[in-house]
Amino acid sequence: MPRRPGVRLPSAPPASLALVLCVLIAFVGLLSPASADQSGPAQEASRQIPGEAGAEGESEGQAQTRKAERLLRRAERKAEKASEAAAEAPAPASGVGAGTKVSRQAARAERAARRAARKNAAEGATRSAAAAPASSSKGKASEREREERRRAHEEQRRKSGRESYREKQARIAREASEAEATLGSQGSTGKGAPAPAVVAAGGLAPSAGPETAKLASPGGAGAQSVQGTKTTRAPARRHPRRAARAGAALSSGTLPAAGALATGEGATAGSAAPSRTAHRSSSPRRRSTPAKSSPIVTTVTRIIGVVPTLIWLLVGALALAAAVFASSSRLAARRARRLDRQRRALLEDVGLLQAALLPELPERLGPVSTTAGYRPASGPGAGGDFYDVFALPEGLVAVLVGDVSGHGRDALPHTTLLRYTLRAYLEAGLGPREALRAAAPALERQLGGSFATVVLATYDPRERLLTYACAGHPHPLLSGLDPDAAIIAASAPPIGAGSPTGTRETVVSIPGAAVVAFYTDGVIEARVGGELFGQRRLAAELERLGGEASAVSLLDGVAAQTDRRPDDMAACLLHVSGGEAPPRIVREQIELDGREAGRARAGRFLAAAGVPEAEAARALSRARSIAADHGSALLSIEKDERSPRLTLTHDNVAPLRARALARTQEVAL
């Protein structure tokens, strides 16, 4: 809203008032958007006109204007002395108290108008008579007469220069009495006179009837910009409320009253002589603006008037900030929804792919029942774990559990590759270690830098023997078997790590009922506080669950005991029924090439198996010589006796190659 910088109240209202005002401003902005716009120019114009317009033209309208200006000036001077002004008119009091030029002016106008009430009324009558000849002819005549007199007086005054204060006082008194007399006569003569007075006031305050104000042109319009200020008092007699309102409007400095007085034309008048035409042409537009005035609008407009520019700026800034925040929050919400949608879609895709890799297992394979479970990582991760359980010829049950390094999309093709490749080798009739040994080189070429840990196992129900081979993978746990029973020294490395794998195999006898738990490292790497969940806690959980254990309940138990699970967890359980006898490890096997046979880890392996040091040294020496001749030696430790029994063989060649070789020989024959 265009507010003149000069028009400012000395003290800003409290913030609470400002808030209330904001609301009111919003209302007024809706009801009469133009009214406040006019206030600024109006005030300025009403200040400017007196000085300059008086020095100009000789026309009747201009003479009137000058007259009015003088009156106004006089009134101003008087007003400065009169400190009781506030008490006189409560509404404009604030304006007076404010002490700004405009508000003071308004108060002055108020008082001046009061003092010169009679004269003003007469003047208003004169003008309105000129403007609307239809009004009382009697009033018209007297007005004309007075007009003549005033002009003469004006001329004289102009010649003699400024009148003395005493003269002025006398003249004001005279004019006042004249106006009073006229008003009285008009009141007795008819209703023609008061009407124009109201017309003048109508220009001041919208409440005074804009319709009439419109009719008041053209004569009135020329002088309107200044005279209106004085004529306010004329209706004040008869319509005290209306006048008070007009006065208040003036003092508040915003009302269209002031706007009607000057607006754009007022500004023009300030810089140059205001021509009558200009005023005439502009007046209807000016007056039409505050046409929709109502008490509410008036009140609100008055309140708006005292709002300092600072508050306006603050309100504007707040509104702007609110708009910015609203739009940004809306955008953020939309983006969040979109991302959430995308994330759900992605997770569904990954879940779908993962489901393809984690097959529905047959509940029962011969005498063995199986359960499998999968629990995605609590953080980013997902993918890479795989398992499979399937039947092999001769009633054997094969189990395959693995974990490919890397996660998500990159890991998924590798898990598929591993699962089906290893399964194919097992189905071809190779044992777990042999399958790993044969498949690893081919897989390593295809993994492209990734590596995978995997455990392959077969269970023979007739022999009740579980045979498993690990490649960088944790050993399976068996209920009733010490988790540290299996030898971990000289374990085979993962597939793709750059070293030969499939070098180790363990055979466990399961004479009674037992649960065999295969799992991925995500299970033992889940965190309890800062610690790893670990194999021991997992074994304890497996024992706790007993015969009721399932892969899902085991993983749930792990999840319940851990606070962080950075990797996926997969588990695959074989449930072997039977008696009370606990499982035990019956054979440990290690394949040693020339290099491995000479390393410390081979010695650690033999030591862990309980082989006496001297025997171990002899065995390793023999193994080295076999490896030198045949590439590698297979060292088996039978543990079903009291003391471990070592056997060394050199049938380490992958059976598939051996068979292929045999076939070639047959063809050759």
Next chain:
Amino acid sequence: MHAIGENQSGTDTGDVAFLITRKELAPDTSLLEVEGDLDLASAPSLKWALADVQSTNSHNVVVDLSRVGFIDSTALGVLVGAQRALDPGVRLAIACAEENVLRIFELTGLDGMFEIVATLQDALGYVQGSTTAAG
């Protein structure tokens, strides 16, 4: 053993602060001192530190895991990758006497892939060729 230069990089992985310090043991050998747990969160830091050393021409690497409480499969994968990316003639040694970490290397069968020694002197001796693999 004398530190020629020092350069630190680290991440806070939540419960345990993680820190990798690079020191120059010798003109051709860099030491990476790792402190904290090596897991999914901290493995990338190790990866960048190793890549940084390996980008230096013909620099042997000694990774000190003595103050590492735990190393997971991801971090092991990083070490395996570094080992396989070694230029010809460049050596990588791991100095570690921490039982938990040694056990993880053993369980995964990776103890056979790396030269894992107990002290920094042994590690420096190995990478500079004065001692051979102990296995």
